[in-house]
Amino acid sequence: MSLTETVPQARRRDLRIPLAVVLIVVALGAPYMGSRYVTHSLIIALIFMLPAHGLNLLVGYTGLLSLAQAAFFGIGAYTAGLLAVTYGTPFYVNLIAAALVSGAAALPLGIPALRLRSTSFVMCTLGFVIIGQAIAKNWVSVTRGDMGLSSIPKPYFELGPLSFTVSGTTNFYYLALAVGVLATLAVWAIVRSPAGRNMVAIRENETLAESLGVPTWHYKLIVFMISAMFAGVGGCLYAHYLTVVSPLTFQMYYSTTMLIIVLGGGAGMISGTVFGSLLFVGLTEALRVAPEVRMIAYGACLLVLVFWFKQGFAPLINRFWNAIGGVK
Amino acid sequence: MNAHLPLLEIRNLSKSYGAVKAVNDVSIHIDRGEIAGLIGPNGSGKSTFFDCSTGLARPDTGTVILDGQDITGWSLNRIAREGRMLRSFQKTVTFKSLDAEENLVIAGQMFTFPSIAATFGLGKLSRSRIEGLRERARELIKMAGLWDVRHQPAGNLSGGQQKLIQFASMLMPEPKLILLDEPMAGINPKIIERVVDTILYANKSLGVSFLVIEHNIDVVTSICQRVVVLDQGSKLVEGLAHDIIQDQRVREAYLGG
Secondary structure, rough: OOHHHHHHOOOOOOOOOHHHHHHHHHHHHHHOOOHHHHHHHHHHHHHHHHHHHHHHHHHHHHHOOOOOHHHHHHHHHHHEEEEEEEOOHHHHHHHHHHHHHHHHHHHHHHHOOOOOOHHHHHHHHHHHHHHHHHHHHHHHHHHHHHHOOOOOOEEEEEOOOOOEEEEOOOHHHHHHHHHHHHHHHHHHHHHOOHHHHHHHHHHHHHHHHOOOOOHHHHHHHHHHHHHHHHHHHHHEEEEEHHHOOOOOOOOHHHHHHHHHHHHOOOOHHHHHHHHHHHHHHHHHHHHHOOHHHHHHHHHHHHHHHHHHOOOOOOHHHHHHHHHHOOOO | OOOOOOOOEEEEEEEOOOEEEEEEEEEEEEOOOEEEEEOOOOOOOOHHHHHHHHOOOOOOOEEEEEEOOOOOOOHHHHHHHOEEEEOOOOOOOOOOOOEEHHHHHHHHHHHHHHOOOHHHHHOHHHHHHHHHHHHHHHHHHOOOHHHHHOOOEEEHHHHHHHHHHHHHHHOOOOOOEEEEEEOOOOOOOHHHHHHHHHHHHHHHHHOOOEEOOOOHHHHHHOOOOOOEEEEEOOOEEEEHHHHHOOHHHHHHHHHHO
């Protein structure tokens, strides 16, 4: 009997399930563990995770760098805000409408933009955010211009005879968590489907994919629209949470934040986007209480990323996950 | 199916880039079950001819008829998907971060799923389709002699092994016709034999016809029955492989004499 055959007894236990349980408990119990401000930071992280998920499909899986995400985020926010203010529609109607309007808006924008080559495409998507802001500012009869939409009602649900309103930070956290979990599962399903494999094929080598019968143009357009739908859902939550939507919802800062979440978290990995949102949005939001170190910490974080984790943090998370599971 | 017609017929194809006539009024045909060769010195328009035939570039004039159907102007992906005419590229190309099996599954997907919408499915049907593709992929990987490296990212493999992946990928959809652009360029002699074997196997056992651009004359004479020679964008001569290499005009074109 060789020495190695006795090793299995000494093998480490699989710690993944206990850790997952801990994470779920923390996610569910977060509002009762930290202060209200922590809960608020987590809500903001969850809201930004949605457009980031969409962007990850585009950048991480299909290989298309887009800065338009804030434009679709803004379209979603205005759609939900206008519906809620004007018609007092229930939350899920606003949510679906925001997704559909953002997705539909991506069609006429995507058709010309996706004909462009890499850098021109990026510049073109940058334009969408600026155009979106200009429209929000100047289409006063609908958007109320610079005043924006205010006193957007709290999300309310109507299920048959039951109706209830989600009020308070804690309750909104659970709403955002539910939407975030569903969106994460949706991304997972898309990525796991045969279409997800085609998206990776386009990222790796578009001409080769094309030569193997993959209609790359159609896939790129569809993914562009799906990513806009995710942004629209995020915008809907944003509108209901802040209760105010202004032309500033269309800002480049949001687009770059979403991009940092995806690239910093780890493009092409779902865990990366989740982690990235918590780190780059949740943490910076939480650090607002210490404004003098906030941007320094943010900058330091980005530097660490650029020099030590060029692939983002996701490979690190995966290695850790495998290590605690006893997998090499 | 019109068994008496050639499988592929290209009539009077021309393509210019600016003032340069890359391909000038070339007509060729490929019969069912045939391995035909396309040779010519560098810059004679072989690759442009390929690009125009397979939808990667649009010909200025000319008609491409595949299996009795006019496919001129179709896109590259449509010609592959609906025409089952596939092509390789001169540069070795694979999906580098994916392993051999995934590479081959991607190659088969659009031929197994009836629509783009269906590819978003995760249900039982979708899974059984992918499982079917995996089985076929494993068979082809075995045949191509890549079994031992099947779990490595394609980008980590040698140029020759990647060529074999590319070649096996093209066999996934049960093609009618494959156009190979310099399959032997830049690979070592051992792999050349394997590629030749795979081409002959695909031709004999799977009934795939081929049009092969190749500079290695030994390979051309050993696998091709009929050879077309291009020179400066025009068809110089066409005939049986053994006669062609003896042809004085061909020698002059190659030697520039």
